[in-house]
Amino acid sequence: MCTRFIAFSIAIGASLAATPGRAETLNLLIWESYIDQKILDRWTDKTGIAVHQIFYDSSDARDEILSDPASNIDLAVVGETTADLFGKRGILEPLTESNAPSMKDYKPEWTSRCAGYAMPYLWGTMGIAYRSDMVKTTPASWSDLMSPAPELKKHVAMYDDHNEAFIAPLALLGKSINTNDSETLKAAFELMKKQAPFVLTYDYVITAIQNPEFRDNIYMAIAYSGDQHVLNDKAGTAGVWRYVVPKEGTLSWLDCMAVNAASPRKQLALQLLDFIGSPESAASNATALNMPTASDRALDLIAADMRSNREIYPPAEILAKSQYQTELSVQSIQTRRRIISAMANFQ
Known part of the structure; x- marks a missing residue:
C-alpha cells in the first residue's frame, strides 16, 4: 500500500x-x-x-x-x-x-x-460481483465469497481497505461491520485466512481488472453496487458481470x-x-x-x-439488513491493517 x-x-x-x-x-x-x-x-x-x-x-x-x-x-x-x-x-x-x-x-x-x-x-451497497459465464450458480450468501467453490481458487478478488475488507467476514459472522472488539476481529481473521488461498488479488476489482495479469482470471469479487457496469465496460461484453447483495445483509x-x-x-x-x-x-x-x-x-x-x-435501488428488505459505517477506534484500524498485511502469508 x-x-x-x-x-x-x-x-x-x-x-x-x-x-x-x-x-x-x-x-x-x-x-x-x-x-x-x-x-x-x-x-x-x-x-x-x-x-x-x-x-x-x-x-x-x-x-x-x-x-x-x-x-x-x-x-x-x-x-x-x-x-x-x-x-x-x-x-x-x-x-x-x-x-x-x-x-x-x-x-x-x-x-x-x-x-x-x-x-x-x-x-449504494456492497456485495458480490461475479462473471455469469464462469459462475453458474448465483451467489446468495457471503459464504459463497468467503468459502468459495474449489473451481474458484485463484479467481477471487478481495480488497485491502481496512473498512471494506471486513464487510464480508463480519456480516457472515452476524457482527457489526464497525466492531472495535479484538475477539470479533480475530474471528474475522480466521475466515479471511481460510479464504486467502482462493484470492488472486487484494486490489480493488476495478483496478485489478485493468491489469493484464488478472484481467481474464477474476470470476468473483467483493464490489460496490454499480461496479458491475464498469466491469462490463472493461470486459466489452454487456451483462457478463452481475451483482448481488448477500442474504446476511451488508454495508449501505x-x-x-x-x-x-x-x-x-x-x-x-x-x-x-x-x-x-x-x-x-x-x-x-x-x-x-x-x-x-x-x-x-x-x-x-x-x-x-x-x-x-x-x-440499482435496493428493496426495503435489503436496506433493513444493511449497516452504515461509523468511525473506528485507532486500535481497531491498526488491528485491521495488520490482518490485511498478513493475508499474503496465507495465499
Whole structure:
C-alpha cells in the first residue's frame, strides 16, 4: 500500500504542475469512472474552467492525499465517516444552502450523513460481483465469497481497505461491520485466512481488472453496487458481470462530495460542486452511471424503469439488513491493517 501511494503521489505532483498561460483548472479527487464526463464538459463549456480528475482506488489512499496540505486538491469524493472526521479537522469546507444552493434538494437524512461538510453524491451497497459465464450458480450468501467453490481458487478478488475488507467476514459472522472488539476481529481473521488461498488479488476489482495479469482470471469479487457496469465496460461484453447483495445483509454506503477548505480556488470549487449537485446534473450522472441519486428533485427526472431496478435501488428488505459505517477506534484500524498485511502469508 505504501509503495502504491508513493508512486501515486509523484504522479499527482507531476500532473498538477502549473503550466504558464494555462486556463484555470479545478482538481477533483475521485474514484475512476465515477462521474459522467459529459457533466464536466458542460461545466467547462459554461465557465471555461477545466476539471482535472485524479483517481484513487482505496479510501486509505484518498484520505492520505487529502490530508496533505500540498496536494492541490479542490474537490474530493469522500465517504461519510471521512466527511465528518476531516470536516471537524478543518480540512473540508462547511456546506450550507448559502454556499451550495443545491443542498436544499437533499433530505436531512442524507445531508446529516455528510455531517455538514459535504453534499450527498451517490449511494449504494456492497456485495458480490461475479462473471455469469464462469459462475453458474448465483451467489446468495457471503459464504459463497468467503468459502468459495474449489473451481474458484485463484479467481477471487478481495480488497485491502481496512473498512471494506471486513464487510464480508463480519456480516457472515452476524457482527457489526464497525466492531472495535479484538475477539470479533480475530474471528474475522480466521475466515479471511481460510479464504486467502482462493484470492488472486487484494486490489480493488476495478483496478485489478485493468491489469493484464488478472484481467481474464477474476470470476468473483467483493464490489460496490454499480461496479458491475464498469466491469462490463472493461470486459466489452454487456451483462457478463452481475451483482448481488448477500442474504446476511451488508454495508449501505453514501459518498459525499466535498470542497477542500485550503483550496486557492475555493469559490470556483463550490460553484462546481453546486453544478454537479443540481437536479439536472445529478439525474444525468446517476443515469449514466446506473447508480442511485440522493437528490429528491433529481429522482423525479429519472426514468421509472431505472427507479424500479432492484439492482440499482435496493428493496426495503435489503436496506433493513444493511449497516452504515461509523468511525473506528485507532486500535481497531491498526488491528485491521495488520490482518490485511498478513493475508499474503496465507495465499
